[in-house]
Amino acid sequence: MRIDIITIFPEMFTALKSSIVGRAVEAGQVEIEIADLRSFANNKHRHVDDYPYGGGPGMVMQPEPFFLTLEHLQASDARRGPVVLLSPRGRRFSQAKAYELAKNERLFLLCGHYEGVDQRVQDVLVDEEISLGDFVLTGGEIPAMAVADAVVRLLPGVLSAESTLQESFSEGLLEYPQYTRPAEYRGMSVPEVLLSGNHERIRRWRREQSLLKTLRSRPELLPAAKLSAEEKRILLDEAIRLGIELLL
Numbered sequence: 001m002r003i004d005i006i007t008i009f010p011e012m013f014t015a016l017k018s019s020i021v022g023r024a025v026e027a028g029q030v031e032i033e034i035a036d037l038r039s040f041a042n043n044k045h046r047h048v049d050d051y052p053y054g055g056g057p058g059m060v061m062q063p064e065p066f067f068l069t070l071e072h073l074q075a076s077d078a079r080r081g082p083v084v085l086l087s088p089r090g091r092r093f094s095q096a097k098a099y100e101l102a103k104n105e106r107l108f109l110l111c112g113h114y115e116g117v118d119q120r121v122q123d124v125l126v127d128e129e130i131s132l133g134d135f136v137l138t139g140g141e142i143p144a145m146a147v148a149d150a151v152v153r154l155l156p157g158v159l160s161a162e163s164t165l166q167e168s169f170s171e172g173l174l175e176y177p178q179y180t181r182p183a184e185y186r187g188m189s190v191p192e193v194l195l196s197g198n199h200e201r202i203r204r205w206r207r208e209q210s211l212l213k214t215l216r217s218r219p220e221l222l223p224a225a226k227l228s229a230e231e232k233r234i235l236l237d238e239a240i241r242l243g244i245e246l247l248l
Contacts, residue, residue: 090129
């Protein structure tokens with residue numbers, strides 16, 4: 001897979017050279033290219049923004065640099081893929097969307113700034129807008145890094161298949177608690193079931209803990225999860241105890 005990130009702050013993306021993403025790049029499992037939008041600005045000072053028509057505060061990113069950058073990148077490599085604008089107006093990013101994007105052979109991430117991007121970019125170039133959540137950042141660089149990280153870790157061979165199957169949101173639930181050595185620390189002990197060696201008991205305990213964690217932290221996820229009749233009973237009993245209204 002190739003991920004092209006279009007930004008006016010290319011220096012911010014050194015973080016993608018580290019950890020699992022950095023190792024995936026070194027191993028040839030993904031290519032990550034950073035394109036400086038200012039390189040495609042046809043003016044003396046490399047400006048990529050201007051005042052908004054109709055008045056108002058701030059500046060708006062101009063269409064031409066985005067058109068020229070994308071045309072250059074698409075001409076340099078025949079692979080195609082969705083063009084995503086990182087914007088607080090977009091749909092909230094999710095694990096399901098990360099899986100969807102990871103199926104492509106290429107992905108373009110456009111980092112917005114200032115008061116936004118000229119609407120003609122969105123009308124012609126952009127396939128979808130993505131947001132990290134209901135808040136506003138100074139630009140799209142941090143969201144682009146988050147999306148790239150979430151997508152890369154799902155590519156074949158980057159992580160073990162088991163790792164991605166047993167994590168939060170993989171089955172519509174939050175992940176169960178994790179423990180490691182020592183078995184006791186400052187009077188706090190690892191749950192006995194995890195030391196039992198009984199794999200079926202451990203599996204059932206982890207599943208129940210995932211259910212309860214999801215109920216307490218993200219109950220809105222539960223209606224879409226695949227639950228047995230027994231699991232629904234456990235959740236409803238706990239919801240009554242906690243005074244949480246739950247519809248399953």
